[in-house]
Amino acid sequence: MGILIQALPCFQGRLSEARAGAKLIAQIGGPVSALPSALEAPTDLETISLHLVIDGYEAAPSSLKDVDLVHDFLDWFPDRIGMTRIAPPQVYTYRSRKEEDWGVSGFVLIAESHITVHTFPDRSYLNVDIFSCREFDAAESLDIVKGWFGLERTESRVLERGLQYLDTTEAYTGMVRERFGLQPSKGSS
Template sequence: MHLMIDGYTADRKLLWDHSRVKGFLETYPSILGMTSISPPNVVSYKGSKETDWGISGVVLIAESHISVHTFPERNYLNVDIFSCKWFDPDKAEHEVSKLFGVQRTKSNLIERGIEYLTDDEAEEGMLSERLSLADNEQNIG
């Protein structure tokens, strides 16, 4: 799964808070049932355009990674959660909104990665194969 969250009308002060972004990346994986495998890497950015300034961070998780990019002068942030493990996208979005004072979000969820059969799909496939074999045996005998 790859959830991309855009947060609009966020709290500018919270978006400038380096320790908040770092704390978010330290605690967010466990909130979503994931496992951090590195400490967060968080940096402040001040380029030539003030509207592009902000804080960016990433944490590696056993399931893939989580990143955040804040744009305080736009009251805006991006959060990406890429995971090979299922997580609740509504909960993920709610936690981002709560922590950064986001008034409105827009998100996009993409299914990615290797397709694995669910238990029900595997059982259905097994049953279908056995019934097919039984039919073939009856037709032969």
């Protein structure tokens, strides 16, 4: 993979954005040769981001109390689904005013967005959110979460976010400039 794909995962595989990106990189003085040939593959992906929302029920309270289990999941999982972890997971035990609402909460920042886990051991319940601007296998991710936390039952949905993204070209230009430290050329904004 070329440097552009690694630096701009939100646009991986999106043909129209890739072509617009090549033009923009050229306009702002970037290395057009950095564009990999993989960007030429057509795709029907039209969303900017996918958000898998999981509600898990009937889990063993012992697994939901386990800070290390949540941490290890957040540390391992991004790589498993092809995401890029950019910071170590942060995991905390939370004590609520309502005694039964305590739990373990954790998140990991990924280049593509974030993954969060919130557990409620006294309710045998947890929430997991996987939000990414890179496509991933939601069914496989759900199966992994079910197995990791020993869930008997789940409810999940996949939200397609960014369907009416204001200006893909503008976003792309900003990300290219930010990631490559490029300055606008004369006559461009």
